[in-house]
Amino acid sequence: MSHGVGASISFGDRIVKLLKEKRDIKPLLEWIKPQDFIPILERLPKDDRLSLVLSLNDDVIEKFLPKLPAEIVEEVMFGMDRNRFIRIVSNLPADELSDLVEKLSPINRKRLLWELPDWKLNEIKPLLSYPPDKVGGLMTNRIPVFFEEAEIWKVIREYVTRTKFDEYDTNNYAYAIDKNGKLKGLISIRELLTSPRKLKLKDVVQPPPVTIKPDADEEEAARIVASYDLLELPVVDDDGKLLGAVTVDDVVDVVISESTEDMVKFGGVEKITTPYIMASIFELTKKRVAWLIFLCLIEVIVAGVLSFYGKIISTIVALSFFIPLISSTGGNSGIQASIFIIRGLAVGEVSISDALRVLVKESLTSLFLSLLLSPLTFFLGFLIAKNIWVALTLSISLILIIFTVNIVGSLLPMLAAKVGIDPATISAPLIATIADLVGLLIYFTVATILLF
Amino acid sequence: MSHGVGASISFGDRIVKLLKEKRDIKPLLEWIKPQDFIPILERLPKDDRLSLVLSLNDDVIEKFLPKLPAEIVEEVMFGMDRNRFIRIVSNLPADELSDLVEKLSPINRKRLLWELPDWKLNEIKPLLSYPPDKVGGLMTNRIPVFFEEAEIWKVIREYVTRTKFDEYDTNNYAYAIDKNGKLKGLISIRELLTSPRKLKLKDVVQPPPVTIKPDADEEEAARIVASYDLLELPVVDDDGKLLGAVTVDDVVDVVISESTEDMVKFGGVEKITTPYIMASIFELTKKRVAWLIFLCLIEVIVAGVLSFYGKIISTIVALSFFIPLISSTGGNSGIQASIFIIRGLAVGEVSISDALRVLVKESLTSLFLSLLLSPLTFFLGFLIAKNIWVALTLSISLILIIFTVNIVGSLLPMLAAKVGIDPATISAPLIATIADLVGLLIYFTVATILLF
Numbered sequence: 001m002s003h004g005v006g007a008s009i010s011f012g013d014r015i016v017k018l019l020k021e022k023r024d025i026k027p028l029l030e031w032i033k034p035q036d037f038i039p040i041l042e043r044l045p046k047d048d049r050l051s052l053v054l055s056l057n058d059d060v061i062e063k064f065l066p067k068l069p070a071e072i073v074e075e076v077m078f079g080m081d082r083n084r085f086i087r088i089v090s091n092l093p094a095d096e097l098s099d100l101v102e103k104l105s106p107i108n109r110k111r112l113l114w115e116l117p118d119w120k121l122n123e124i125k126p127l128l129s130y131p132p133d134k135v136g137g138l139m140t141n142r143i144p145v146f147f148e149e150a151e152i153w154k155v156i157r158e159y160v161t162r163t164k165f166d167e168y169d170t171n172n173y174a175y176a177i178d179k180n181g182k183l184k185g186l187i188s189i190r191e192l193l194t195s196p197r198k199l200k201l202k203d204v205v206q207p208p209p210v211t212i213k214p215d216a217d218e219e220e221a222a223r224i225v226a227s228y229d230l231l232e233l234p235v236v237d238d239d240g241k242l243l244g245a246v247t248v249d250d251v252v253d254v255v256i257s258e259s260t261e262d263m264v265k266f267g268g269v270e271k272i273t274t275p276y277i278m279a280s281i282f283e284l285t286k287k288r289v290a291w292l293i294f295l296c297l298i299e300v301i302v303a304g305v306l307s308f309y310g311k312i313i314s315t316i317v318a319l320s321f322f323i324p325l326i327s328s329t330g331g332n333s334g335i336q337a338s339i340f341i342i343r344g345l346a347v348g349e350v351s352i353s354d355a356l357r358v359l360v361k362e363s364l365t366s367l368f369l370s371l372l373l374s375p376l377t378f379f380l381g382f383l384i385a386k387n388i389w390v391a392l393t394l395s396i397s398l399i400l401i402i403f404t405v406n407i408v409g410s411l412l413p414m415l416a417a418k419v420g421i422d423p424a425t426i427s428a429p430l431i432a433t434i435a436d437l438v439g440l441l442i443y444f445t446v447a448t449i450l451l452f
Numbered sequence: 453m454s455h456g457v458g459a460s461i462s463f464g465d466r467i468v469k470l471l472k473e474k475r476d477i478k479p480l481l482e483w484i485k486p487q488d489f490i491p492i493l494e495r496l497p498k499d500d501r502l503s504l505v506l507s508l509n510d511d512v513i514e515k516f517l518p519k520l521p522a523e524i525v526e527e528v529m530f531g532m533d534r535n536r537f538i539r540i541v542s543n544l545p546a547d548e549l550s551d552l553v554e555k556l557s558p559i560n561r562k563r564l565l566w567e568l569p570d571w572k573l574n575e576i577k578p579l580l581s582y583p584p585d586k587v588g589g590l591m592t593n594r595i596p597v598f599f600e601e602a603e604i605w606k607v608i609r610e611y612v613t614r615t616k617f618d619e620y621d622t623n624n625y626a627y628a629i630d631k632n633g634k635l636k637g638l639i640s641i642r643e644l645l646t647s648p649r650k651l652k653l654k655d656v657v658q659p660p661p662v663t664i665k666p667d668a669d670e671e672e673a674a675r676i677v678a679s680y681d682l683l684e685l686p687v688v689d690d691d692g693k694l695l696g697a698v699t700v701d702d703v704v705d706v707v708i709s710e711s712t713e714d715m716v717k718f719g720g721v722e723k724i725t726t727p728y729i730m731a732s733i734f735e736l737t738k739k740r741v742a743w744l745i746f747l748c749l750i751e752v753i754v755a756g757v758l759s760f761y762g763k764i765i766s767t768i769v770a771l772s773f774f775i776p777l778i779s780s781t782g783g784n785s786g787i788q789a790s791i792f793i794i795r796g797l798a799v800g801e802v803s804i805s806d807a808l809r810v811l812v813k814e815s816l817t818s819l820f821l822s823l824l825l826s827p828l829t830f831f832l833g834f835l836i837a838k839n840i841w842v843a844l845t846l847s848i849s850l851i852l853i854i855f856t857v858n859i860v861g862s863l864l865p866m867l868a869a870k871v872g873i874d875p876a877t878i879s880a881p882l883i884a885t886i887a888d889l890v891g892l893l894i895y896f897t898v899a900t901i902l903l904f
Binding site: 033035038039042043067160163164171172188189190193194209210222225226227228229230231248249251252253255256260262263264266267268269272275276277279281282284285288289291292293295296297299300302303304306307310313314317318320321322323324325327328329331332333335336338339340341342343344346347348349350351353354357361364365368369372373376377380381384385428429432433436440 | 465485487490491494495519612615616623624640641642645646661662674677678679680681682683700701703704705707708712714715716718719720721724727728729731733734736737740741743744745747748749751752754755756758759762765766769770772773774775776777779780781783784785787788790791792793794795796798799800801802803806809810813816817820821824825828829832833836837880881884885888892
């Protein structure tokens with residue numbers, strides 16, 4: 001996901017500029033695709049933002065409203081005529097509306113639910129009872145479901161009628177249930193429409209290749225949809241009752257947000273809920289400072305450890321020149337080891353039961369890596385320190401450090417997965433800081449043994 | 453994308469164990485879903501792997517073959533009866549087969565293309581002419597396309613017939629073209645089937661909301677599909693001629709592989725083409741060692757710089773205790789700043805034209821962060837060094853370092869995007885190592901000014 005720097009955004013920049021200059025942009029608006037309003041709105045001051053939204057048609061707003069950050073949604077909610085807002089919101093598909101409702105602050109959520117018409121409330125209520133990051137919150141319940149004993153011609157007639165009234169969010173499969181609501185099978189709409197009209201639905205449906213529970217994680221659904229190449233994944237409860245379906249296009253959003261979320265965690269920051277450009281300095285600081293202070297405190301411990309070796313350093317100052325090399329090489333190697341495992345666990349290529357295999361692989365890789373790096377640092381260390389013992393300390397410590405840090409860096413995410421913590425919370429700065437502590441302890445221990 | 457540690461894999465572990473013990477697993481095989489064979493195969497030794505594949509039915513192999521790593525595909529290609537392999541491969545959809553062909557080594561690619569039946573070769577040839585990471589390689593050309601002047605009833609008749617012969621890979625839209633092959637519009641199959649039979653296709657189609665060129669990046673297609681909530685994205689050439697379509701389920705795979713690829717880059721390793729569990733020690737070492745040596749050489753420069761301050765260190769040894777704190781806090785803060793920008797650029801929330809805004813935001817955030825961290829380190833530094841000047845050096849340097857490193861960390865990915873390098877190649881270890889160099893220069897400069 002590289003260059004998201006499309007022409008649309010620079011076009012947006014021009015719009016933002018024109019708006020700031022209070023020029024009339026009406027004739028330009030029809031050239032903008034609904035979704036491209038999102039980056040434009042994020043870059044506008046609050047008042048211009050609202051007046052731009054108010055000047056758009058309902059059907060345009062409908063298309064981007066559910067994708068806006070919560071703050072802008074709330075601005076629109078309060079800045080727009082109530083009836084108009086409720087009308088727009090009621091036109092949204094149930095799964096998009098439930099996502100939007102869940103984004104709002106608790107008080108605004110209550111207000112909106114209170115004002116929604118009953119028929120819409122009934123549509124989204126079942127979706128709201130699940131936490132937002134679970135399958136139940138992602139699925140739609142507006143899917144074509146029919147009794148398995150129904151004749152094909154009747155099913156088709158009902159499907160076509162309901163489609164005309166726009167009652168379905170999906171158009172891939174028709175689902176067959178028994179009289180208890182249990183999912184018995186599914187058939188692609190295409191095949192349904194070409195099936196012999198006199199058969200019963202149960203004669204043509206196939207058992208679902210895979211189903212999922214509503215309390216499963218969104219990511220689990222994404223993983224299944226991707227690996228089975230599904231267009232829709234049926235959601236059933238513990239008794240096999242059909243509750244709804246997750247569609248592949250909803251999954252795309254999950255995958256994008258989850259995967260960048262993992263990257264953000266790996267960078268050692270908490271997820272920001274607003275886009276970076278909109279986020280306040282206060283929010284940005286808040287998301288970063290806890291980690292920085294925590295890691296800083298560990299480094300204070302490292303400083304304490306080093307003060308313990310003060311005498312050694314004052315005798316051979318050259319030892320201190322290589323403190324950054326020791327800690328950074330350890331950190332970098334540890335980050336590399338952990339990234340393979342975090343990614344492997346996320347994609348499903350590595351499982352917890354592979355721990356032993358990972359241990360062997362990392363041990364051997366460490367051996368190779370240190371065989372390449374150790375002579376190099378011995379030579380360069382000698383050039384700078386002009387002391388063969390310091391160079392020897394450096395190169396021997398590096399072997400031990402690479403080995404230790406790779407084992408720690410690879411097993412830490414597996415350990416996290418084992419005890420039920422998300423492996424992606426093992427961040428690059430955490431690994432680097434642990435490597436600092438371990439690395440310098442090894443370095444000065446080796447120095448003590450060799451030099452004194 | 454967290455816990456990919458499904459029940460299927462531990463089931464796979466049991467299969468692997470049974471196979472290694474040469475026990476008969478035939479009765480178990482029908483319980484395994486086709487896609488779940490992938491992790492099982494990756495964990496098996498070469499010979500067992502092949503004999504397991506050979507014992508499966510063609511239609512099962514078909515479902516997982518295109519998703520296997522290139523190495524296993526080549527093993528199967530040479531271990532299986534040629535006719536059987538060609539039969540299986542010919543049954544694959546054109547886009548999956550072209551992906552599979554592109555995965556193979558050049559020599560095996562030629563051999564396979566040579567052996568393919570002509571009709572299949574003609575199907576995939578247009579797809580092969582595009583580089584594998586471009587839209588042209590991702591799209592399918594087996595889509596329902598009709599002349600715009602055709603009457604609806606004829607279109608439906610043809611669509612139903614061709615569907616029965618399984619000629620289409622997609623089932624979302626029917627496309628209307630003019631006599632030059634230009635895309636004039638599209639209509640959902642659902643609506644097509646319920647349209648008045650006597651109208652012409654051009655009377656019911658809608659202009660496509662957005663199209664893409666075949667030489668655009670796959671990620672660009674993924675971004676558009678996600679932000680427009682599309683089921684299919686039509687691919688047209690410069691003259692507007694319809695070439696094919698990219699479907700949302702193909703995009704899911706792109707998003708997953710691209711996003712984990714970004715994470716791998718951020719961890720400072722090159723992408724491994726085989727799954728971690730299968731990758732050889734040699735491959736793992738190769739993907740890591742170049743980065744480690746490069747960063748190690750920068751740290752040798754840092755050591756050289758420090759040797760320049762040798763006299764200062766030998767006078768006040770306590771200064772050396774805080775080298776890890778200085779470099780790690782700078783590194784961590786820089787990693788945090790860069791992750792926001794890399795993610796923002798990838799998702800399209802931040803554009804190059806936002807550079808000034810980013811600069812302001814990072815400057816103010818740096819101010820806040822250093823106001824929180826500086827007094828803390830002054831206090832703790834004094835506790836350890838028992839020297840107020842060292843503590844003062846520490847806390848003043850930290851302010852300057854956080855400021856500098858955050859600016860560098862946030863602008864570096866933007867600069868990369870500006871000159872056309874993928875911002876995701878700015879890795880955590882690179883930022884950390886730059887922070888080392890900058891941080892220690894600032895630290896010892898401040899020390900020289902304050903202490904001497």
